[in-house]
Amino acid sequence: MQYKVTLTPQEPTLTVKVSADSAEQFTATVTDLNLTHAEVEPDGKGIDKVLEAAAKPLVQALVNKLVPSLIGRVKGQKLSCKLDHPVGYRLKVQDVPIWVQAANLTLGTHETHLLATGQIEVRS
Known part of the structure; x- marks a missing residue:
């Protein structure tokens, strides 16, 4: 059926x-x-x-x-x-690779757009 x-x-x-x-x-x-x-x-x-x-x-x-x-x-x-990989990006400063990564993210909205707030960790 x-x-x-x-x-x-x-x-x-x-x-x-x-x-x-x-x-x-x-x-x-x-x-x-x-x-x-x-x-x-x-x-x-x-x-x-x-x-x-x-x-x-x-x-x-x-x-x-x-x-x-x-x-x-x-x-x-x-x-x-x-x-x-974590949210972030790599860049070079005077030929030294630097990794900038988000940490402790909290998601929300702002004027109907996704908003992520948190901290930034910088590593080389």
């Missing part, structure tokens, strides 16, 4: 909070999934459509239980991303 599922809202949104664990690693945590309902409609052909229509109340009841369970499983999920 085959069903077409229509979500409410049509394009659910996933909200994540991103934090800087270090200058090399960031973590995204799911804080919300805006999905309120899922409606099923038979989507088969011929005799399948008749069977799907008969089973629709059972399938809809299962989907109704699945949506809150899905939201509960998604909220709080974390994904860490490690960069190949």
Whole structure:
């Protein structure tokens, strides 16, 4: 049996909070999934459509239980991303290589733009 599922809202949104664990690693945590309902409609052909229509109340009841369970499983999920190297850059001063690296980063926003604040470590 085959069903077409229509979500409410049509394009659910996933909200994540991103934090800087270090200058090399960031973590995204799911804080919300805006999905309120899922409606099923038979989507088969011929005799399948008749069977799907008969089973629709059972399938809809299962989907109704699945949506809150899905939201509960998604909220709080974390994904860490490690960069190949710390946030920073290399430069040469009088032929001496200098590494300028971010430390103790805190992420935020400023006028809708990503803002990272923290300290700078300088190494040679």
